[in-house]
Amino acid sequence: MRKNYIPFGKPNIGNQEIQFVSKIIRSKWIGSGPITEEFERKFKKYKKSKYALSVNSCTAALHLSLIYCGIRYNDEVITTPMTFASTINSIILTGAKPVLADIDPNTFNIDPGEIEKKITKKTKAILIVHFAGLPCDMEKILKITKKYKLKLIEDCAHAIESKYNNRHVGNFGDAGCFSFYSTKNLTTAEGGMVVCNNKKISQKIRVARLHGLSKDAWKRYLPESVKNKKKFEHYDVTEIGMKYNMIDINAAMGLIQLGKLESSWKKRKKIFDLYKKKLSHLPIKTQNFTNKNIRHAYHLFLVIIDKNKTKKNRDDLMLFLKKNNIGCGVNYRTVTDMSIFKKKLGWNDKTCKNSKYLGDNTVSLPLYPDLKIKDLNFICEKVQQFFKI
Numbered sequence: 001m002r003k004n005y006i007p008f009g010k011p012n013i014g015n016q017e018i019q020f021v022s023k024i025i026r027s028k029w030i031g032s033g034p035i036t037e038e039f040e041r042k043f044k045k046y047k048k049s050k051y052a053l054s055v056n057s058c059t060a061a062l063h064l065s066l067i068y069c070g071i072r073y074n075d076e077v078i079t080t081p082m083t084f085a086s087t088i089n090s091i092i093l094t095g096a097k098p099v100l101a102d103i104d105p106n107t108f109n110i111d112p113g114e115i116e117k118k119i120t121k122k123t124k125a126i127l128i129v130h131f132a133g134l135p136c137d138m139e140k141i142l143k144i145t146k147k148y149k150l151k152l153i154e155d156c157a158h159a160i161e162s163k164y165n166n167r168h169v170g171n172f173g174d175a176g177c178f179s180f181y182s183t184k185n186l187t188t189a190e191g192g193m194v195v196c197n198n199k200k201i202s203q204k205i206r207v208a209r210l211h212g213l214s215k216d217a218w219k220r221y222l223p224e225s226v227k228n229k230k231k232f233e234h235y236d237v238t239e240i241g242m243k244y245n246m247i248d249i250n251a252a253m254g255l256i257q258l259g260k261l262e263s264s265w266k267k268r269k270k271i272f273d274l275y276k277k278k279l280s281h282l283p284i285k286t287q288n289f290t291n292k293n294i295r296h297a298y299h300l301f302l303v304i305i306d307k308n309k310t311k312k313n314r315d316d317l318m319l320f321l322k323k324n325n326i327g328c329g330v331n332y333r334t335v336t337d338m339s340i341f342k343k344k345l346g347w348n349d350k351t352c353k354n355s356k357y358l359g360d361n362t363v364s365l366p367l368y369p370d371l372k373i374k375d376l377n378f379i380c381e382k383v384q385q386f387f388k389i
């Protein structure tokens, strides 16, 4: 039995982050401020987007994007069943109804053919997820949004580095939403970002993320706010806002993480490719992508038990790995399995069969830049052993 636990996720944080965050904590300003703005500037430059609005989670980014894309009570938003609960929750929180279109069983991304079947008079938007970092079929999806005049929101929680036809994901629709949660490719502990190319949407989100206070509210605390002014200017409340802003402590981490993004991507790609090679002979499937014009973000490596080839099951594999001190996760059980959605929306095992199969049979293996090759070899040995016993 090995002594050290191999965690499922491990943020790539070093001294640079610790020093910069400490500097910000010691400074006179720890809330939303200049560091948050600098992070936004650098993030939008990386993503080649016109606007970037930092927030405190991807969930906040999704909620604001839906609201300012005009989604309202009784509208329908088509989305994928293979996602985290917050994709669905954010739709419900606008008062709209999430409508599921099943996934493609090869890519695990929403199937454009299924989207078209679900369009009704009430459909206002499509909310896609670039699952595990693999871009969705944007050509087909954009044809649909154009044909039916639908808004498009991209959940890019897994896909910071992903590109489709050399274009960064997040820029294809009306808004792109990113997560900087602890296990994500870039982390600020908790955090998120909306990128968009529409001035009006960006202005609304900028205000609504912080109580609806008039523009750049944080600047009123600084001496510069009264420079060259004869009269004191009070703030106004111009939107029904939320408390979704990012703060400088988190943004400081983000700035350092952004500098490491591409080198971390290369390391994860190497690990992803090694897993694929070493496990290829087993009765499993992995995410299958052949399109040469995409860039995968390598956020997750999924092993899917192939029920046509083995009687082994997913939960036993997870138990076996954990007993061998190997962390693993499920990304995700299909949202149609979750009791609140079953109760409120009437979803069941037959709603999306491909997603149900994936959700019942998938395990995610550790994938992060400093996973040691000897640990990767150990993980692969144990997965192989599981299928032999």
Ligand SMILES: Cc1ncc(COP(=O)(O)O)c(C=O)c1O
Pocket (backbone or CB within 6 Å): 056, 057, 058, 059, 060, 083, 084, 086, 087, 129, 155, 157, 158, 178, 179, 180, 181, 191, 192
């Ligand atoms: C696909 C997807 N969307 C949204 C989220 C929510 O992200 P956050 O925790 O930053 O709100 C997650 C989180 O894991 C996710 O995987």
